[in-house]
Amino acid sequence: MQIVSVTDLEKGFDGLGVLKGISFTLNKGEVLSVIGPSGSGKSTLLRCLTQLETVDKGTIEVCGDTMVSTDDKGEVRYAPKNILHAVRLHFGLVFQNFNLFPHMSVLRNITEAQMHVLKMTKAEAEKSARELLVKMGLEDKEKAYPCHLSGGQQQRVSIARALALNPKVLCFDEPTSALDPELTGEILKVIKTLAKEKMTMIVVTHEMSFARDISDRVIFMDDGLIVEEGKPEELFNHPKNERTKKFLQRYE
């Protein structure tokens, strides 16, 4: 079942094209990795999906709702506010640099949105947050503040925070890039577990062996376009496009 469908997505900053016509679909339970050189538009793509940026052109459909569409005349139309809010909650986003709330305890970081957005009671929220913390291996950290955690622990809290809203799709924007190399493993393990549980995910990453390992499908982006797309075995072992080949050579 298709849950995200993106068609001819374009986005520029000050007249400079960053996404130049992106189309792809995502099925329920699928893990899609997005790889590509820095500056190719990977973050911008995630930011358009999560409404942190508005698109210049194209259509995005999520779980049967049209978040944004473009008519024949090129006029971009976003859905009404209530639908945009619902669509926003379909996506979870894990940032490269965590963006935890520093003044809130670990537990509060997770329960804040559950209580304010999902209107859960404090008791319900804390129960579900504690379950997530166990899952992230952080059950003893609920009272800690983000500044007292390692980068890897902070990133796991931010994954728990995103999961707390039960998103349909979890997006990761280079979740290990801000971490010391010895800490990347713990995050990759968590994402792998989520993949096994059939969480639908879009993972922007520079960890090629990881992408090969967990993905159902891989997209290679360069200069605002999807240059190549395929199963990980195909794309990594037998890249068809010259640019893909050149890019992958750097990681050998």
Next chain:
Amino acid sequence: MVQLLQQMLVGTVTSLKIFALTLIFSLPLGVLVAKGRMAKNPIVSSLVNAYIMIMRGTPLILQLIFVYFAPYYILGASYDRFTAVIVAYVINYAAYFAEIYRGGIQSIPKGQFEASEVLGFSKIHTFTHVVTPQVIKRIIPAMGNEVITLVKDTALAQTIGVAELFRVAQNASARQFSTMPIFIAGIFYFIMNAIVAKSFDKLEAKLNYYN
């Protein structure tokens, strides 16, 4: 001596009234001014900017005289001196506080707003639960300086004849041909500011549970 101290205490109460009323009105007004200064509408933001520049660019004593005498010259109506002091101080301090708030808000990393947005927080919730607590922590040192200045600025109210602490001390000095009352007033100001400084230190320590 007892009588002098009594008079000075009455003056101190007036000074404290000026101090408290100025804070009560200018702290929240500063939020509005900061919002106006950061408004997307260029007319609003430049008007508010002009107001801030005037407040910060001219002496408070001059603003005080203007606020008190301008209505008289323009409308022929005069009003209560004490009210004039409060009005002048509130519009002056709101401008300073606004600039401190603005600096604090703009120092909050963009990621905090983005995380809030992606989590579906309302704008108001983001402001009250994410931004404001962090801003408060960041602006405490600057606010402390400003509040200490305000304690000392209350002495300017005598310019338009309000009998606050310093005025009382000066009058007593003149009567007694002695600088002692003024010296005592100095001690009073010092004690008030020691309390202010201590309170801000406490607040700062209280918010030290995170970086």
